[in-house]
Amino acid sequence: MRLSLEDHAWWERGVIYQIYPRSFQDSDGDGIGDLRGIERRLDYIAALGVDAIWLSPIFPSPMADFGYDITDHCDVAPVFGDLAAFDRLLCAAHARGLKLLLDFVPNHSSDRHPWFIESRKSRASPKRDWYIWRDPAPDGGPPNNWTSDMGGSAWEFDAATGQYYLHAFLKEQPDLNWRNPDVRSAMIDVLRFWLDRGVDGFRIDVLWHMVKAEGLPDNPVNPHYRPDMGEKYKVLQHHSTNQPDVHEIAAEFRSLADSYGERLLVGEIFLPLDALMEYYGTPDAPGVHLPFNFQLLDASWDAASLAPTIAAYEAALPPGCWPNWVMGSHDAPRIADRLGADQARVAAMLLLTLRGTPTLYQGDELGIGRVAIPPDRVRDPQDLRQPGLGLGRDRARTPMAWDGSPHAGFSDFEPWLPLHEDWTVRNVANQAGDPNSMLSLYRTLLALRRASPALRIGEYAALPADSGTLCYQRRHGDERLLIALNLTGEPRRLILPDDSGAAELLVSTLPDATLGDALAPNEGLLLRLGGAR
Structure with a gap:
């Protein structure tokens, strides 16, 4: 077992901060964020106390799905800048000790990508097999019953060649054929x-989607489907995702990344x-x-659900895996939207004190809650295709x-x-000067994490807790920290271990808190236990 910080990779010791480039900082007055804007805000990111930034797609794209429909995987979209701007950003990030990760989108391209334009020309095209084309079913309909994550069939008919092509998402995002060695x-x-340009790794989009079952058989019908779930849940994705062959490809990605030194691969799964x-x-x-662990996005926010969720994840980890x-993410409702302002503070303490690498999403450190999007301002194609289901991102x-x-301060023009x-009032400048703000809480927790080997690489152990609360210990060497989280709106007992000695309050999620024998409603506590350094 690794015992020192130096024995752990940077991403095991660190914290990742996701940036959605369209919405971070506009530098040219068009209402859309860009790379120069991100560079302008690097000092804020470094001062926050994170170790790496991950950029959602910045590549050339018609923006049918805001960058996840790519026309050139090796360039930068003009709306975000150019390769020179990227190189400046990368250099500036590295100068501040920040790593930079890019989004890699391997499952599909844009239908305007030169590869697909060539593939679509004829059945005899040399790139025909770069995508997944099939003849119609006997009734003239789609080749099978697969559904798109954006709603409707996953197949689009091409009248010019008389075949359908597969798209797991929008029809503007045809799936690449990963069984073709040229692809x-x-x-x-x-x-x-x-990697040659110097990036520190990738978040791999929908990794589990990349390979499809041989023969493309129908997916089984979902017996629990309800219309309010969205059309993609009509069938179970037994044959359209998570095929065994994908692991060989992931291993090839890993081999390449490892050949460049400490480069990180994060898989969206x-x-x-x-x-x-x-x-x-x-x-x-x-x-x-790091196969992304999204369980905290879906779990019920109560101790009875979270405690076994955390325990099961820890128990399932293969030996030596982190x-x-x-x-939070660009695809999920905000933390404060889901949990409310008080519990969003408790959630921040949970995220930054569990064992493992946390990923923060921009704006959650401000406690941004529910945002009303007027009908005429909706931009998300998932929401536009399935209105009224609450699927909008x-x-x-x-x-x-x-x-x-x-x-x-985001732009000189109306934002997108x-x-x-x-x-x-809920902005960086206002919260930076308020010691009780959400931003100050995140900065405090991140600073403590950076200074504490127990929080960065230490062992995790669940502890006895009062009903409605989570309590666990993080330990490295002689350093022992206890985290107690009240997930209710009522006071709860604080149960300390018998060998805790004198406990020192390091952080409360509430202002002006003192250490007693109880947790206040909606309170999280981080304590140093006696005997610690």
Whole structure:
């Protein structure tokens, strides 16, 4: 077992901060964030106390799905800048001790990508097999019953060639055929292009989608489907995702990344726990370093659900594999939207004190809650295709609020999405000067994490707790920390271990807190136990 910080990779010791580039900082007055804007805010990110930034897609794209429909995997979209701007950002990040991760989107391209344009020309095209084309079913309809994550069939008919092509997402995002070795080689070259440029790793989009079952059989019908779930849940994705062959590809990605030194691969994978763990790979064929652990996004926010969720994840980890935790993203409702302002503070303490690498999402450190998106401002294609189901992701993608100036210091122009309603007070400048703000809480927790080997690499152990509370210990050497989280709106007992000695209060999620024998409603506590250094 590794005993020192130096024995752990940077990403095991560190914290990742996700940036949604369209919404971070606009530098040219078009209402859309860009790379120069991110560079301008690097000092804020470094002062926050994180170790790496991950950028959602910045590549050339028609923006049918805001960058996840790519026309050139080895360039930068003009709306964000150019390769020179990227190189400046990367250099500036490294100068501040920050790593930089890019989004790698291997499952599909844009339908305007030169590869697909060529593939679509005829059935005899040399790139026809770079995508997944099939004849119609006997009745003239789609080849099988697979559904798109964006709603409707996963197949689009092409009248010119008389075949359907597969798209797991929008019809503007045709799926690449990863069973074709030329596709595999071309996409490996994409990774190599950015690694040669100096990036520190990748978050791999929908990794579990990449390979489809041979023969493309129908998926089984979902017996629990309800219309309010969205059309993608009409069938179970038994044959359209999570095929065994994907692990060989993940191992090839890993081999390439490892050849460049300490480069990180994070895999986006929404699967049950046992299947998720398979993406770590094996000792002989390692997979991604961190298969994203989204369980805190879906778990009920109560101790009776969270305690076994955390325990099961810890128990399932393969030997030598490192855990990670995610609570917010560009695809999920904001933490404060889901949990409310008080419990969002408790959630911050949970995320930053569990064992493993945490990923923060921009704006959650401000406690941005629910954002009302007027019907005429909706931009998310998932919401536009399935209105009324509450599937829209726009409210998680609204711009950062930097100060109280017009457009919150994000832009000199009307932003592409509206700001949260309380942006005049819920902004970086206002919260930075308030020791009781959400931003100050995040900075305090991140500073403690950076200074504490127990929080960064220490062991985790669940402890007895009063009903409605979580209590656990983090330990490294002689350093012992206790975290107690009240997930209720009522006072609860604080139960300390018998050998805790004199306990010292390091952080409370509430202002002016003192250490007693109780947890206040909605309170999280971080304590140093007696006998610690």
